[in-house]
Amino acid sequence: MRELLTATAQRAIAYLDGLPHRAVAPSAEAVARLRELDIPLPEDPVSPETVLHTLDTYGSPATMGMAGPRFFGFVIGGSLPAALAANWLANAWDQNSAYYNVTPATAVLEQVALRWLLDVLRLPPDCGGAFVTGTSVAHLAALAAARHSLLAKTGWDAEGSGLFGAPPLEVIVGAEAHPTLLKSLAILGLGRKRVLAVPVDSDGAMRLDALPPLTDRSIVCVQAGNVNTGAVDPVQEICRRAREAGAWVHVDGAFGLWAAAAPSRAHLVEGIEDADSWATDAHKWLNVPYDSGIAFVRDPDALRAAMAITADYLPTVSNHRNPGDFTPELSRRARGVEVWAALHSLGRSGLAGMIERTCAHARRFAEALTAAGYEVINDVVLNQVLVSFGSPEKTLRVIQDIQADGTCWCGNTLWQGRTAMRISVISWATTEADVEQSIDAILRMAARD
Ligand SMILES: *Cc1c(COP(=O)(O)O)cnc(C)c1O
Numbered sequence: 001m002r003e004l005l006t007a008t009a010q011r012a013i014a015y016l017d018g019l020p021h022r023a024v025a026p027s028a029e030a031v032a033r034l035r036e037l038d039i040p041l042p043e044d045p046v047s048p049e050t051v052l053h054t055l056d057t058y059g060s061p062a063t064m065g066m067a068g069p070r071f072f073g074f075v076i077g078g079s080l081p082a083a084l085a086a087n088w089l090a091n092a093w094d095q096n097s098a099y100y101n102v103t104p105a106t107a108v109l110e111q112v113a114l115r116w117l118l119d120v121l122r123l124p125p126d127c128g129g130a131f132v133t134g135t136s137v138a139h140l141a142a143l144a145a146a147r148h149s150l151l152a153k154t155g156w157d158a159e160g161s162g163l164f165g166a167p168p169l170e171v172i173v174g175a176e177a178h179p180t181l182l183k184s185l186a187i188l189g190l191g192r193k194r195v196l197a198v199p200v201d202s203d204g205a206m207r208l209d210a211l212p213p214l215t216d217r218s219i220v221c222v223q224a225g226n227v228n229t230g231a232v233d234p235v236q237e238i239c240r241r242a243r244e245a246g247a248w249v250h251v252d253g254a255f256g257l258w259a260a261a262a263p264s265r266a267h268l269v270e271g272i273e274d275a276d277s278w279a280t281d282a283h284k285w286l287n288v289p290y291d292s293g294i295a296f297v298r299d300p301d302a303l304r305a306a307m308a309i310t311a312d313y314l315p316t317v318s319n320h321r322n323p324g325d326f327t328p329e330l331s332r333r334a335r336g337v338e339v340w341a342a343l344h345s346l347g348r349s350g351l352a353g354m355i356e357r358t359c360a361h362a363r364r365f366a367e368a369l370t371a372a373g374y375e376v377i378n379d380v381v382l383n384q385v386l387v388s389f390g391s392p393e394k395t396l397r398v399i400q401d402i403q404a405d406g407t408c409w410c411g412n413t414l415w416q417g418r419t420a421m422r423i424s425v426i427s428w429a430t431t432e433a434d435v436e437q438s439i440d441a442i443l444r445m446a447a448r449d
Helices: 002-021 028-037 048-062 081-093 104-120 135-153 179-187 235-245 256-261 300-307 336-371 392-405 432-447
Strands: 128-132 170-174 196-198 218-223 248-252 277-281 293-297 384-388 411-415 418-424
Touching: 002 048, 028 048, 081 104, 081 336, 104 128, 104 293, 104 336, 128 135, 128 300, 135 179, 135 218, 135 248, 135 277, 135 293, 135 300, 170 179, 218 235, 235 248, 256 277, 256 336, 293 300, 336 384, 336 418, 336 432, 392 411, 392 418, 392 432
Parallel strands: 170 196, 170 218, 218 248, 248 277
Antiparallel strands: 128 293, 277 293, 384 418, 411 418
16 A cells, blocks of 8 residues: 555656646547557456556546646636645545544534635625535535525425425526526426526626516526626625515625635625525635535525435434535535645635736736737636637637647637637646746737638
8 A cells, every 4th residue: 555655646746747848738649548548347456556557657648737737728726735635635534524423523624614715705604514526516505405495484395395386486597607507406496497597798797787576486596707707796786685585695606706815806796795605616716626616505504404314324413513414415525625725725815815816817818918919808807818819710720729739728618609719717826937838829829820
């Protein structure tokens, strides 16, 4: 075990050391060599050293450099050193972190991580929380709590009786709602298409003048951080109207919620603490390893009512917080460990600095590309930049070329009918030099005919 793990750590370190110097996307040859992994299942055991050697030889070169400093696709964080190291240690612990009495260390770490998160994100300190795989499942947990709470007020037991014959709930979303939100609604029986979609402005934020009247059967799903533009819905006013009506406000703040932790960006999410539930990712702006998201619910009892189970063989009774009372999963790894380690290592100022820095990098991209005569088509309020290089064909060609070039990796999108390059800066590892090197490469690709 000792030799294997030491050698594996050395392999991992060599991989990470190599990231800044290799092409971000894997080469076609490296991808082709993955066939070496597609072998018949061995009849007999193979030594772990051989297994690891094979994995590293064929797997590592065919990975996308997402952990490196110049991957700007989707919204992909890296792994902070303390978070990655904590992940390694927690995997050695191998705790099934459902119940405090059985796994006290990881239960306590999650509880402290939850308190710290509510603090840095400026959310109500008494919120319930669930450490889940990502925002997709955070939506599921939070909206299950919403469903429970609104129906319980009508005397209906959503968990016991399901939705057959239940009083109808009305779900309101922005026209730019993320598809994972709609999927959660579908899984919960609230319907992907039964929603009322509120029209949005040119940056994708819900138009208040188009918001329908709310009732105590309404769930309004707002967004903090549009995945293309970074735009934030007018959440303060929506929360005010929801409060008056007794409606529930759920926030998709997968990355945008973290604006609250950065002094120069906090105004963008002002009033967001007045919502009822929030879903966010730690694997995006907090830069912990996959998979890691969190659901926060103002009323912890609503989340517990939707999620907790009992069984004679389970140690569910405790004077302490049982992580498993709040999550869709029973058996689960202790995701809070990395969150704790990341926040511990950054401190409040380090977290603010990381968010400020990535936003500044995004602004630098926007300025440089604008100065070179290309069109930035969104208002760069956070870390997302959309650029057009002219015709859709030309823009797609530049994106294809930059991916093949390997200096950095940017994806494409169609934003309100316009083809654009998406540049999302969210990794702790990206430096000013990485940004300049990437700008030079993008401009070089754009200058080709
Ligand atoms: C990333 C993202 C999601 C989905 O989160 P996962 O962690 O991939 O489940 C949802 N909404 C927004 C706005 C996002 O950026």
